[in-house]
Amino acid sequence: MCTVCGCGDAKLEGHGHSHGHSHAHGHGHGHDHHPHEHGPDCGCGTEVHVHRPDPAQGRDGGALHFGQGPAGVEVAGMSQARLIEIETDVLAKNDGYAAVNRRLLKALGVLALNLVSSPGSGKTTLLVKTIQALRARDAARSVTVIEGDQQTSNDADRIRATGAPAVQVNTGKGCHLDAHMVQHALERLPLAPGGVLFIENVGNLVCPAGFDLGEAAKVAILSVTEGEDKPLKYPDMFAAARLAIVNKTDLAPHCDTDLDLIEANLRRVNPAIEVIRLSARTGEGMETWLAWLDAEAERASPDARAAE
Amino acid sequence: MHEMSLCEGIREVIVGEAARHSVARILRVRLEIGRFSGVEKPALEFAFDVVMRGTPAEGAALEFIDIPGRGWCYDCMKDVTIEDRLSPCPDCGGGKVLATGGDELRIKDMEAQ
Numbered sequence: 001m002c003t004v005c006g007c008g009d010a011k012l013e014g015h016g017h018s019h020g021h022s023h024a025h026g027h028g029h030g031h032d033h034h035p036h037e038h039g040p041d042c043g044c045g046t047e048v049h050v051h052r053p054d055p056a057q058g059r060d061g062g063a064l065h066f067g068q069g070p071a072g073v074e075v076a077g078m079s080q081a082r083l084i085e086i087e088t089d090v091l092a093k094n095d096g097y098a099a100v101n102r103r104l105l106k107a108l109g110v111l112a113l114n115l116v117s118s119p120g121s122g123k124t125t126l127l128v129k130t131i132q133a134l135r136a137r138d139a140a141r142s143v144t145v146i147e148g149d150q151q152t153s154n155d156a157d158r159i160r161a162t163g164a165p166a167v168q169v170n171t172g173k174g175c176h177l178d179a180h181m182v183q184h185a186l187e188r189l190p191l192a193p194g195g196v197l198f199i200e201n202v203g204n205l206v207c208p209a210g211f212d213l214g215e216a217a218k219v220a221i222l223s224v225t226e227g228e229d230k231p232l233k234y235p236d237m238f239a240a241a242r243l244a245i246v247n248k249t250d251l252a253p254h255c256d257t258d259l260d261l262i263e264a265n266l267r268r269v270n271p272a273i274e275v276i277r278l279s280a281r282t283g284e285g286m287e288t289w290l291a292w293l294d295a296e297a298e299r300a301s302p303d304a305r306a307a308e
Numbered sequence: 309m310h311e312m313s314l315c316e317g318i319r320e321v322i323v324g325e326a327a328r329h330s331v332a333r334i335l336r337v338r339l340e341i342g343r344f345s346g347v348e349k350p351a352l353e354f355a356f357d358v359v360m361r362g363t364p365a366e367g368a369a370l371e372f373i374d375i376p377g378r379g380w381c382y383d384c385m386k387d388v389t390i391e392d393r394l395s396p397c398p399d400c401g402g403g404k405v406l407a408t409g410g411d412e413l414r415i416k417d418m419e420a421q
Contacts, residue, residue: 081335081419081420081421082331082419082420082421083417083418083419084325084326084329084331084417084418084419084420085416085417086321086322086325086415086416086417086418087414087415087416087417088321088414088415089412089413089414089415090314090317090318090321090339090413090414090415091314091317091413092317092321093317093320094317174310174313175310176310206346207310209346210310210345210346210413232394235393235394236344236346236393239344239393239407268394268403269393269394270406271382271404271406272406
């Protein structure tokens with residue numbers, strides 16, 4: 001378990017307060033690419049960091065106050081304890097930011113996909129090949145990427161090499177991206193109507209399942225070398241995903257992997273899940289994936305909604 | 309999962325409520341935890357104690373209200389209660405059950421003075 005996660009040193013690569021080095025950026029740093037709104041209590045201005053309340057900032061340092069109960073008096077032997085109804089989701093704040101992100105993306109007609117998987121499933125390679133294929137068909141197609149990792153901008157660098165704008169979010173000790181981090185990353189991306197935004201989450205099959213980022217769908221990527229029972233071992237993530245991509249199918253014969261069994265296990269966890277078998281290396285299944293993307297992007301585009 | 313950050317979320321809500329209701333101390337917090345919420349209770353208890361230090365909720369008791377898992381059986385075409393995401397339907401024994409509820413993670417109420 002990541003007991004130290006979420007500690008608040010998440011930062012956008014190149015924009016954190018404490019960077020000891022600089023990056024050459026191919027993208028603008030303006031904050032006015034498109035209209036945006038901030039989530040509840042944000043007040044971040046242009047600072048880019050993820051706020052966490054300071055544990056030392058207790059309201060009154062835990063001091064005991066007497067005579068401040070509803071009755072305004074302290075009566076020995078009489079409890080002033082009272083029940084305060086709260087009925088609030090623990091993740092309400094994240095969900096608030098996610099709703100803002102979703103509204104923004106919908107207003108712009110951008111399809112946002114949250115790509116989730118274990119580390120090493122081939123997410124970044126799949127993304128690079130996908131961007132190249134989309135651009136080969138339509139050079140003007142808007143494709144943008146948010147890359148989440150604990151450390152380094154390696155993945156964003158690989159994406160930028162394709163020509164697609166990418167923002168790296170380094171979560172520090174965090175085990176997942178949250179909607180607030182994504183909100184700040186969105187401010188830095190040139191989002192265009194009809195475009196596709198890929199959010200590559202931190203490689204982790206547990207925590208990202210619980211955090212809505214405002215995406216249209218979660219896409220889980222699972223490589224054939226991970227074992228057929230992976231969906232059963234980590235059911236939360238596969239239950240939350242709309243599409244599962246079974247990647248590295250070219251390796252299946254070498255690993256004695258039973259692809260049908262992987263698919264059956266995925267459906268056990270999530271009977272409604274869509275499954276695409278794919279090899280980013282050989283290109284097998286890429287057409288099916290691109291067709292899925294086109295259909296989803298079509299649904300998200302402003303033209304499609306205008307026709308509704 | 310990420311019990312530490314969940315507790316930071318809880319702290320923000322309950323400390324805010326304490327200020328709004330002008331209470332100085334939070335004695336007890338009740339959480340509704342769904343069967344499939346992905347929360348490890350012992351880890352949450354541990355994180356709660358640590359995260360609440362120095363706030364009006366320091367030393368507060370944490371109580372859990374368990375919410376059962378719910379699913380839709382595609383064979384029976386009805387809602388059923390399930391123990392596990394992969395549990396078969398308790399009525400027909402079929403495996404085509406889609407979990408539909410039980411991922412709650414809510415702060416129900418708190419006792420304060």
